Amino acid sequence: MSGQTAFDKLWAAHAISTDADGSTLLLIDRVFLHERTGAVALESLATAGRPILAPEQAFCTMDHIVDTTLGRSDDTRMPSGGEFIRATRKAALAAGIRLFDLDDPLQGIVHVISPELGIALPGLTVVCPDSHTCTQGALGALAFGIGSSEAEHALATRCLRLQKPRNMRVAFHGALAPGVSAKDMILHLISQHGADGGRGHVVEFSGTAVQNLGMEGRMTLCNMAVEFGAFSGLVAPDDTTIKYVQGRPYAPRGPAWETAVAAWRHLRSDDDAAFDQQIDIDAGSIAPTITWGTSPQHAVAIDQPVPDPASEQDPARTSAMQRALTYMGLTPGTDLRGLPIDAAFIGSCTNSRLSDLRSAAEVLQGRRVAPGVRAICVPGSMSVKRAAEAEGLDTVFRAAGFEWREAGCSMCFFAGGESMGYRERVVSTTNRNFESRQGPETRTHLASPATVAASAVLGRLGAAAEVLRA
Amino acid sequence: MTPFTVHTGVAAPLLRENVDTDAIIPSREMRTTGKSGLAPGLFAGWRYQDQSTRTPNPDFILNRPEYHDCSILLAGSNFGCGSSREHAVWALKEFGIRCIIAPSFGAIFANNCVRNGLLPLPLPAQEIAELADRVAQDPQHHRLQIDLKSATLTMAGECSRPISVDSTTRRMLLEGLDAIGLTLQSTDSVQAFITEDRRQRPWAYIAHDSNR
Numbered sequence: 156m157s158g159q160t161a162f163d164k165l166w167a168a169h170a171i172s173t174d175a176d177g178s179t180l181l182l183i184d185r186v187f188l189h190e191r192t193g194a195v196a197l198e199s200l201a202t203a204g205r206p207i208l209a210p211e212q213a214f215c216t217m218d219h220i221v222d223t224t225l226g227r228s229d230d231t232r233m234p235s236g237g238e239f240i241r242a243t244r245k246a247a248l249a250a251g252i253r254l255f256d257l258d259d260p261l262q263g264i265v266h267v268i269s270p271e272l273g274i275a276l277p278g279l280t281v282v283c284p285d286s287h288t289c290t291q292g293a294l295g296a297l298a299f300g301i302g303s304s305e306a307e308h309a310l311a312t313r314c315l316r317l318q319k320p321r322n323m324r325v326a327f328h329g330a331l332a333p334g335v336s337a338k339d340m341i342l343h344l345i346s347q348h349g350a351d352g353g354r355g356h357v358v359e360f361s362g363t364a365v366q367n368l369g370m371e372g373r374m375t376l377c378n379m380a381v382e383f384g385a386f387s388g389l390v391a392p393d394d395t396t397i398k399y400v401q402g403r404p405y406a407p408r409g410p411a412w413e414t415a416v417a418a419w420r421h422l423r424s425d426d427d428a429a430f431d432q433q434i435d436i437d438a439g440s441i442a443p444t445i446t447w448g449t450s451p452q453h454a455v456a457i458d459q460p461v462p463d464p465a466s467e468q469d470p471a472r473t474s475a476m477q478r479a480l481t482y483m484g485l486t487p488g489t490d491l492r493g494l495p496i497d498a499a500f501i502g503s504c505t506n507s508r509l510s511d512l513r514s515a516a517e518v519l520q521g522r523r524v525a526p527g528v529r530a531i532c533v534p535g536s537m538s539v540k541r542a543a544e545a546e547g548l549d550t551v552f553r554a555a556g557f558e559w560r561e562a563g564c565s566m567c568f569f570a571g572g573e574s575m576g577y578r579e580r581v582v583s584t585t586n587r588n589f590e591s592r593q594g595p596e597t598r599t600h601l602a603s604p605a606t607v608a609a610s611a612v613l614g615r616l617g618a619a620a621e622v623l624r625a
Numbered sequence: 626m627t628p629f630t631v632h633t634g635v636a637a638p639l640l641r642e643n644v645d646t647d648a649i650i651p652s653r654e655m656r657t658t659g660k661s662g663l664a665p666g667l668f669a670g671w672r673y674q675d676q677s678t679r680t681p682n683p684d685f686i687l688n689r690p691e692y693h694d695c696s697i698l699l700a701g702s703n704f705g706c707g708s709s710r711e712h713a714v715w716a717l718k719e720f721g722i723r724c725i726i727a728p729s730f731g732a733i734f735a736n737n738c739v740r741n742g743l744l745p746l747p748l749p750a751q752e753i754a755e756l757a758d759r760v761a762q763d764p765q766h767h768r769l770q771i772d773l774k775s776a777t778l779t780m781a782g783e784c785s786r787p788i789s790v791d792s793t794t795r796r797m798l799l800e801g802l803d804a805i806g807l808t809l810q811s812t813d814s815v816q817a818f819i820t821e822d823r824r825q826r827p828w829a830y831i832a833h834d835s836n837r
Contacts, residue, residue, distance in 0.1 A: 239658055243658075286733055301736070307805060316793070318791065350703055407827075418828070450643045568652050589648065589707060
């Protein structure tokens with residue numbers, strides 16, 4: 156019999172019972188809510204008269220609707236947004252769950268603050284009515300997005316009923332080239348294997364290049380597992396993970412810490428573990444990568460031309476590419492590096508952590524955003540913001556001409572009621588280049604923080620190397 | 626929850642791949658903290674020429690008279706990918722959609738469908754393309770019937786073909802089960818599991834009195 160994968164071990168530790176048809180009742184350790192869906196779930200439970208079984212293991216933040224402008228209040232620019240904020244506050248208070256409110260020094264994007272505060276830990280099951288919950292799999296947790304109904308289910312029963320996903324391993328072998336980041340790795344993977352390449356699987360990211368990533372890079376990698384169509388992504392815990400978790404506010408302490416670490420050491424895939432699918436990638440072959448279309452799978456190395464739909468075999472894919480080219484205002488063969496941009500955005504649960512801001516600041520140091528380009532930086536949490544300010548990064552961003560904001564989801568998708576302009580071309584560290592996500596017919600190009608910073612300086616799409624050698 | 630047993634209706638082909646939940650219901654259309662009032666925002670970016678005045682785009686499939694009262698979508702692969710927003714399903718349901726037939730679905734979206742009495746029905750892309758061609762000839766007459774009891778799909782006047790729906794989904798939909806109520810029947814075994822788990826994994830539990 157073959158060994159177990161890290162995911163098999165996580166699953167087995169939480170499986171309460173399994174029916175004949177394979178559906179499993181799975182124990183859920185943490186539930187995180189936000190103001191977009193939190194009030195719906197909590198009010199719906201209250202109406203049904205169903206109590207929350209473990210309110211001390213449930214959390215809520217304000218990130219999806221809050222303004223990120225300085226001096227923000229409940230009265231956001233988003234029409235009716237204030238209702239969501241007030242309803243969530245009231246419901247969280249009534250339910251007795253910890254809320255990271257607007258003025259809380261720990262407030263921030265759920266997938267930034269949950270690891271940052273030690274709420275998500277290796278070996279836990281973590282759910283949130285937000286598809287990017289897979290971000291937290293970077294800790295070696297089984298973390299996945301759910302709908303509001305399932306959030307109610309988890310709060311009312313402490314478990315969820317699920318069919319066990321399959322195992323996939325994506326191994327990034329060797330070392331990354333200089334200037335290439337976790338964002339480039341995940342965009343590269345999705346461009347090669349499709350936006351549903353991971354469907355039905357929990358993806359374990361492994362290999363030397365993953366081991367060498369810091370925790371924040373691993374979070375970026377796992378963040379877009381959902382953009383790969385996966386049930387979730389994870390990285391098995393190692394010394395980097397354990398060092399990251401130690402001392403965080405909600406992390407275990409004393410004897411519990413020792414027990415935890417001993418358990419986490421076992422949460423790696425056995426050498427003889429069987430994966431249903433395996434993808435091997437030479438990390439050294441990955442270049443700074445950027446999307447050209449309207450799906451994360453529409454990505455290429457930034458020095459590659461816009462692809463030709465005629466080269467695609469699958470007719471559905473060809474027509475999607477043609478549609479995307481029209482939407483993006485592009486023609487096949489165009490050099491992406493010549494495309495002028497209207498705006499640059501650094502933020503979101505994908506790329507708004509301290510290392511992301513440092514990487515952008517390195518490019519921006521002593522430089523200015525090109526005239527006519529609107530540039531915005533939104534730290535992922537108030538803790539990230541303070542840490543960045545402590546090392547002077549805010550000064551670099553501001554001096555370069557970037558807006559420096561309060562924490563929240565912001566321009567990723569109309570959070571705070573803000574959008575980019577009609578048909579504007581935007582380079583963004585976010586995770587979705589879907590039609591009109593960032594604004595009316597806005598043309599989004601997804602890229603790493605370094606690429607976004609470089610493009611802001613150049614006034615057109617371009618890689619950091621172009622700026623740094625100039 | 627509304628059970629899904631047998632449903633007959635007009636089907637509309639929307640065969641684009643990777644239709645995301647932002648397209649199904651844009652963020653700006655989610656205006657209330659409840660689950661209703663979402664149908665007007667369904668596919669807002671495609672359905673209206675001018676979203677502010679709600680001027681319909683006559684070319685969009687759901688606006689075409691021959692697809693009036695459509696309750697089934699024939700879709701492309703990875704339908705409902707992206708955001709977990711259950712509003713996408715609430716909007717579809719309120720609009721009158723009961724079943725979506727696609728080669729594959731976003732996982733969270735498919736689950737949200739079942740929780741709300743909608744059937745996400747997987748079929749091979751080729752079969753969907755053939756169905757779409759037949760439907761398009763006369764959508765109001767070439768209606769589809771989905772019988773979840775006998776697990777068959779039939780186009781009016783034609784032979785039935787078998788469909789495959791996993792047994793949990795089928796049972797939830799056929800009986801219109803309340804998932805929470807069902808799980809609460811297992812409270813004793815969940816409690817017993819937690820009691821043992823607390824001994825095994827004390828570090829996984831946050832104390833009631835923790836003040837952090």
